[in-house]
Amino acid sequence: MKKVLGLTAVLLVVSLSGVAGAGTWDTKCTMCHKDGNMMKAPTKAALLEKYKTSDAFIKAAKASKNPMMKSFQADDILKSAAKDLYK
Numbered sequence: 001m002k003k004v005l006g007l008t009a010v011l012l013v014v015s016l017s018g019v020a021g022a023g024t025w026d027t028k029c030t031m032c033h034k035d036g037n038m039m040k041a042p043t044k045a046a047l048l049e050k051y052k053t054s055d056a057f058i059k060a061a062k063a064s065k066n067p068m069m070k071s072f073q074a075d076d077i078l079k080s081a082a083k084d085l086y087k
């Protein structure tokens with residue numbers, strides 16, 4: 001029974017994210033937000049620690065004045081990335 005529930009949860013996450021394979025966070029965000037990056041972009045772990053919900057995370061991303069974040073502040077991109085981080 002537990003196994004079936006787990007599988008259902010996995011399928012749900014996959015179908016909600018819409019695309020198979022690497023998510024938005026991995027394809028669009030980790031090029032800067034990688035562990036040990038030189039750009040002072042907070043890592044995934046740091047962001048999860050700082051922002052407890054996907055809403056807070058999206059708000060913070062939008063609030064960033066850093067020019068490097070400029071192309072990544074659209075609603076759909078951030079929502080999709082938030083889905084990867086806050087499962």
Ligand code: HEC
Nearest residue numbers: 028029032039040041057060061064066068069072077081
């Ligand atoms: C070109 C590099 C780059 C890319 C790509 C990028 N970021 Fe950033 N991001 C940064 C930098 C640098 C900062 C730090 C800004 C600061 O501290 O002023 C930042 C800050 C943030 C913050 C705010 C952190 C805070 O505590 O203020 C969030 C949230 C965030 N990014 C999310 C994302 C997401 C989600 C994506 C992908 C959709 C993404 N970023 C893609 C460079 C990038």
